[in-house]
Amino acid sequence: FSHGKPVPAGKTPVPGIKRIIAVGSGKGGVGKSTTAVNIALALQAEGLRVGILDADLYGPSIPKLLGLEGQPAIRDDGIFSPHEAFGLEAMSIGSMLTKDQAVVWRGPMATSALRQLLRETAWGQLDILVIDLPPGTGDIHISLFQQAEVDGVVIVSTPQDLALIDAKKAIDMLPRFGVPILGLVENMSYFIAPDTGKRYDIFGSGGAERAAAEMGMAFLGAIPLVMSIREGSDSGHPPMAVDPAGAEADAYRAIARAI
Numbered sequence: 001f002s003h004g005k006p007v008p009a010g011k012t013p014v015p016g017i018k019r020i021i022a023v024g025s026g027k028g029g030v031g032k033s034t035t036a037v038n039i040a041l042a043l044q045a046e047g048l049r050v051g052i053l054d055a056d057l058y059g060p061s062i063p064k065l066l067g068l069e070g071q072p073a074i075r076d077d078g079i080f081s082p083h084e085a086f087g088l089e090a091m092s093i094g095s096m097l098t099k100d101q102a103v104v105w106r107g108p109m110a111t112s113a114l115r116q117l118l119r120e121t122a123w124g125q126l127d128i129l130v131i132d133l134p135p136g137t138g139d140i141h142i143s144l145f146q147q148a149e150v151d152g153v154v155i156v157s158t159p160q161d162l163a164l165i166d167a168k169k170a171i172d173m174l175p176r177f178g179v180p181i182l183g184l185v186e187n188m189s190y191f192i193a194p195d196t197g198k199r200y201d202i203f204g205s206g207g208a209e210r211a212a213a214e215m216g217m218a219f220l221g222a223i224p225l226v227m228s229i230r231e232g233s234d235s236g237h238p239p240m241a242v243d244p245a246g247a248e249a250d251a252y253r254a255i256a257r258a259i
């Protein structure tokens, strides 16, 4: 721990939650949060009860992605009632902040905020809680992996070498905490021109699949770069919820089934 706090002894289960899956990335902007939300919705479409926790305390984007308004309700006993969106239970530190308020968390504050969001929320009986991690590796990851049983991590990367090098660094830390790696997702994998149907491998395609093979881990699937994913995500209408029969939804569903 960089701030010298004693390491909490042992992991305690989070009441009401059967399985925790975290979604991480080597760096920001690769579509980690977008992928986390749509995987959560795809898991729900498989008949599971699913929640999502935004642990990206430095750049929370779940409220925008799910169109969450205002703060979650707080019960008389001080416990949060999670937001509900598209059938998902959702909690984000972003809901506690005013618009445009920047967060300058110091390590201990950030880890106690995470602890509160995770443990002082009245989650219903969830089959899976998806946790959207901050990019890279840091106090939040260490704190989460030490205090809760994380059943596996999905790493999201774009196909570029640089993003993949960062992704490998993030993956390297996981075995040290005994956290299983579920596999790698390649986001913004390719672009299909809507007018001609021609495929363009803008960032070079297949890099994540090769990297996954090199590291001996599963490749969970590829998601194309699609205008509707960008538009729907930025306006609180995730493609998996809006168009569950669409090609994008198929890509997310395939990943959910591979997890």
Ligand code: ADP
Binding pocket: 025, 027, 028, 029, 030, 031, 032, 033, 034, 035, 061, 187, 188, 223, 224, 225, 226, 227, 229, 230, 231, 233, 234
């Ligand atoms: P991160 O969580 O890695 O920082 P975000 O999920 O916030 O990244 O995505 C960054 C931007 O890229 C957002 O504007 C989002 O809508 C867009 N985006 C993510 N995935 C895709 C995709 N497959 N196609 C098009 N736009 C995408």
